[in-house]
Amino acid sequence: MDIFMQAALDEARKGSREGGIPIGAVLVEEGRIIGRGRNRRVQQRDQMMHAEIDCLRNARLTGGYHNAVLYTTLMPCYMCAGAVVYFGIKKVVVGEARSAPAARDFMQAHGIEVVDLDWAECRMLMEEYISMNRKQWDEVLSELNPDLLIQQEK
Numbered sequence: 001m002d003i004f005m006q007a008a009l010d011e012a013r014k015g016s017r018e019g020g021i022p023i024g025a026v027l028v029e030e031g032r033i034i035g036r037g038r039n040r041r042v043q044q045r046d047q048m049m050h051a052e053i054d055c056l057r058n059a060r061l062t063g064g065y066h067n068a069v070l071y072t073t074l075m076p077c078y079m080c081a082g083a084v085v086y087f088g089i090k091k092v093v094v095g096e097a098r099s100a101p102a103a104r105d106f107m108q109a110h111g112i113e114v115v116d117l118d119w120a121e122c123r124m125l126m127e128e129y130i131s132m133n134r135k136q137w138d139e140v141l142s143e144l145n146p147d148l149l150i151q152q153e154k
């Protein structure tokens with residue numbers, strides 16, 4: 001069991017209890033969690049508030065995260081992947097990558113190591129959320145840049 005993915009999952013579950021989208025993230029440096037966050041789109045009515053962004057906003061300032069690893073329950077989207085690249089994070093560990101089109105290739109093209117654990121718990125949490133909130137999740141997906149989606153299908 002990966003304790004850091006478990007911590008990200010705890011964030012996702014917290015989000016779910018708040019009525020939000022169950023995606024969580026933690027930032028880890030030298031074996032310690034220095035930031036935690038969860039998707040708060042619904043709670044704060046803020047479409048920028050993805051789990052990874054919330055996590056980075058909450059992270060302790062250390063003068064860069066070059067030695068940090070980001071754990072996130074869902075493969076990061078392009079916005080979150082951009083933040084990962086911006087902050088020089090070198091490794092991202094992902095709970096699952098099936099629930100949404102995402103930016104795996106973009107991160108790898110920037111030299112970031114991406115580890116996909118494909119955890120059943122992460123998948124099930126999202127599957128349950130999507131089945132009960134189809135309209136809300138479709139709204140999230142409809143925000144994605146269609147050009148990027150077409151590129152992924154190729």
Ligand SMILES: O=c1cc[nH]c(=O)[nH]1
Binds near residue numbers: 039076
């Ligand atoms: O919180 C979220 C939502 C969608 N995609 C992400 O990468 N994070």
